[in-house]
Amino acid sequence: MLKRLTQNALLTATALAGLMTMAPKAEAQDAKLPTVTMMVGGIDKQIYLPYQLAQNLGFFKKYGVNMELSTEQEGGIGAEDAMVSGQVDFAGAWYVHTIDFQLHGKDVIDVTQLSGAPGERIMCYNGSNISSPADWKAQSVGVTDLGSGTDDLTLYLAARYHLTTQDFTRVGVGAGETLISSLQHHRIVCGMTTQPTVNAIETMKLGYSGIDLATTAGAQKWLGGAWPAASVLARASWVKAHPAETQAVVDAMVATMHWIDTHSVEDIADHLPPDFVTNPLTTKAQYVAALAQDKGQFLPDGMMPNGGPQKVLDVEKLAGKITGPVDLDATWDPTFVIAANKLEGFTP
Secondary structure (H helix, E strand, O other), X not given: OHHHHHHHHHXXXXXXXXXXXXXXXXXXXXXXXXXEEEEEOOOOOHHHHHHHHHHHOOHHHHHOOEEEEEEOOOOOOOHHXXXXXXXXXXEEEEOHHHHHHHHOOOOEEEEEEOEOOOOEEXXXXXXXXXXXXXXXXXXXXXXXXXXXXXXXXXXXXXXXXXXXXXXXXXXXOOOOXXXXXXXXXXXXXXXXXXXXXXXXXXXXXXXXXXEEEOOHHHHHHHHOOOOOOEEEEEEXXXXXXXXXXXXXXXXXHHHHHHHHHHOOHHHHHHOOOHHHHOEOOEOHHHHHHHHHHHHHHEOOXXXXXXXXXXXXXXXXXXXXXXXXXXOHHHOEOOHHHHHHHHHHOOOO
16 A cells, blocks of 8 residues: 555656646646645644645645645534535544544544644643642643543543542633633633643733643653644545545645754744734744744654554543544554655655
8 A cells, every 4th residue: 555655646746747847837737736625623723833834835736736724613613523524625633533533433544643742731820839730639620621622631631640530620611711711810720721822821921831731742741652633634435535635635744744843933933824923812923932832742754653542542541532442553544644755755
């Protein structure tokens, strides 16, 4: 299979090389490329920046597809659900959904792994003196919603530090302004969130980062191993029917991850839409500072971290989400990423 996929990648590159000799006919070039679609679970979130960055760098077209990106809306269908129902071809979402879908009889695979950490930080209000999950005893801790990914991670962290659900209280506080308000009014002692909410809490001097789950090193420390999060998901049947298009998308994403690894956070911010990096929650300078702090979540080659799937499964088991056998080998297909790295001249 790897040989066939590598040949597909080379064929795609050869075809593109031929198209690039026709520079005066750029519009005709684009029209000849197949169109694929991807919905991202919050495209302006810093943890999900590689998808839009790949688009802005022109990598999707470079490697052979017209990519139509969209983002899930508050209260609307989730990116992973839109993908599994066939509304879009790909989802920019967390790897854990492959396990969830398998348990529900849906064959979804991860074809590119972008991060080795959830991209979350547990923010605690100033003066709380929280330095580890052990300090949550008799306290209330904020999660997005009960049963959400942040809730699962909170339960796992608590268990690693010998706390049961009887020892502390989990409170669904949403994200952004609602989480900030809960922290500000001490409804919770800590809450799990991402950028730019982390930056807003620090700028308002409401709290501090007590536990780092925003970098791969942080995940190693607190979760006991890398916890793969942001990824490129697709239905296995669609991938089987569209190997060339899948390879082109993976080529673009792998090239983007190498680009992130070799460029400064200022360069990255400069290639994102202005409203991603400057908005009511953050200035560009703050965005750049936050990215410098959390850039370590992004993987340089699109490969799954060793032991990552098992770590995610362990978290889901402890949260009571695993109701049957799970075949982890069926959730992640590395062959497209291996071919993409070879095309780029890298050995993953």
